[in-house]
Amino acid sequence: MLPAILGGKPARKDFIPYGKQCIDDNDIQAVNEVLKSPYLTTGPKVEEFEQKLCELTGAKYAVAISNGTAALHAACHAAGITNGDEVITTPITFAASANCILYCGGVPVFADIDPDTWNIDPKKIKEKITKKTKAIIAVDFTGQAVKIDEIKKICKEYDLVFIEDAAHSIGTKYKGKYVGSLADLTTFSFHPVKTITCGEGGAILTNNEEFYKKIMLFRSHGITRDSSLLTETPFNGYNEQIDLGYNYRMTDFQAALGLSQIKKLSIFSQRRKDIVEKYNAAFSKIPEITIQKEIPESETTRHLYILRIKTNTLKVSRNEVYKALNAENIGLQVHYIPVYFHPYYQKLGYKKGLCPNAETLYEEIITIPLYYSLSDEDVDSIIEAIDKVISYYRKQG
Numbered sequence: 223m224l225p226a227i228l229g230g231k232p233a234r235k236d237f238i239p240y241g242k243q244c245i246d247d248n249d250i251q252a253v254n255e256v257l258k259s260p261y262l263t264t265g266p267k268v269e270e271f272e273q274k275l276c277e278l279t280g281a282k283y284a285v286a287i288s289n290g291t292a293a294l295h296a297a298c299h300a301a302g303i304t305n306g307d308e309v310i311t312t313p314i315t316f317a318a319s320a321n322c323i324l325y326c327g328g329v330p331v332f333a334d335i336d337p338d339t340w341n342i343d344p345k346k347i348k349e350k351i352t353k354k355t356k357a358i359i360a361v362d363f364t365g366q367a368v369k370i371d372e373i374k375k376i377c378k379e380y381d382l383v384f385i386e387d388a389a390h391s392i393g394t395k396y397k398g399k400y401v402g403s404l405a406d407l408t409t410f411s412f413h414p415v416k417t418i419t420c421g422e423g424g425a426i427l428t429n430n431e432e433f434y435k436k437i438m439l440f441r442s443h444g445i446t447r448d449s450s451l452l453t454e455t456p457f458n459g460y461n462e463q464i465d466l467g468y469n470y471r472m473t474d475f476q477a478a479l480g481l482s483q484i485k486k487l488s489i490f491s492q493r494r495k496d497i498v499e500k501y502n503a504a505f506s507k508i509p510e511i512t513i514q515k516e517i518p519e520s521e522t523t524r525h526l527y528i529l530r531i532k533t534n535t536l537k538v539s540r541n542e543v544y545k546a547l548n549a550e551n552i553g554l555q556v557h558y559i560p561v562y563f564h565p566y567y568q569k570l571g572y573k574k575g576l577c578p579n580a581e582t583l584y585e586e587i588i589t590i591p592l593y594y595s596l597s598d599e600d601v602d603s604i605i606e607a608i609d610k611v612i613s614y615y616r617k618q619g
């Protein structure tokens with residue numbers, strides 16, 4: 223069959239996005255109730271949501287915050303990142319995982335990925351450690367947990383803070399335990415394409431009371447009402463700013479949405495797992511596609527499904543395959559351009575060639591739709607489109 227880009231009939235009549243939230247009547251009712259209540263921001267729902275995140279993950283403390291980027295900023299602040307400190311992270315991530323280091327005056331240091339799992343490679347982390355290294359931000363890319371035990375061991379040996387950017391991985395378990403209480407600080411994002419959403423939202427989880435207290439101040443201007451921290455207490459409700467913070471507060475209606483969504487985490491997670499299984503079964507039969515390898519320790523709730531195209535075998539570029547699949551009415555993305563390829567990072571002096579595995583991966587990847595409300599027919603039509611496009615280029619080669 224001729225691909226749609228060459229005038230053939232598209233595999234789908236209607237366009238399907240690569241990611242989408244699932245909002246039902248219960249979610250709407252939960253938000254409505256807050257809108258009618260006295261508290262619109264940082265009221266009881268925020269605390270309830272934080273409590274729920276602790277219950278889910280086993281973490282001692284959770285702080286709900288305005289988004290996942292703010293969560294990373296707060297985590298870096300809690301870890302004490304300051305001018306000139308080096309923090310090691312992966313290049314295959316959203317820019318926020320490195321920007322948060324810059325916000326604190328630190329220096330992002332990129333360590334290459336494992337070419338099979340696409341997560342940061344602990345061996346490459348070790349090679350990048352210097353006297354200035356203060357922390358590691360490891361990203362559970364696509365939802366798969368990083369090699370947590372190996373990274374913890376490195377952090378212990380070199381006295382580093384382990385921040386797990388779990389923006390993709392709520393619902394994932396590592397060695398049977400939910401991510402959230404395994405690193406020194408774990409951050410979540412509740413952006414609409416994520417497994418559960420607050421509209422915008424994020425959270426930081428930790429077992430460390432000192433980190434927790436720092437983050438609580440950081441979230442709201444560095445202002446406290448805690449009488450033990452005040453220099454004077456002239457009246458009830460008196461507050462003082464004792465640190466420099468931001469307005470990173472989450473609203474109560476976002477938290478209400480999060481609370482309603484988290485009730486459905488296991489069904490959202492199961493549907494994503496089922497779709498991944500179907501995709502894996504179909505794509506493992508296509509020799510020009512490589513499937514992301516999973517480590518046995520990670521029981522993954524996948525946020526993203528990424529096709530890795532063997533462009534050398536197929537003799538077409540990723541961009542050509544991307545355009546052809548788009549013409550079949552399939553919504554796509556590329557996750558991610560290596561962070562240091564961004565013009566801003568290039569201007570900071572980062573050179574291409576730094577992380578060869580990441581750079582090769584970037585040339586070959588396409589993210590295809592994955593979310594709860596994809597029907598079996600949707601999944602079949604996506605597989606059909608991919609099969610059609612790859613078969614066409616195979617014949618051309």
Ligand SMILES: Cc1ncc(COP(=O)(O)O)c(C=O)c1O
Binds near residue numbers: 316319387411
């Ligand atoms: C790996 C990663 N970290 C952090 C973030 C930032 O989260 P947010 O968009 O909620 O600020 C994202 C967002 O997509 C992400 O993918």
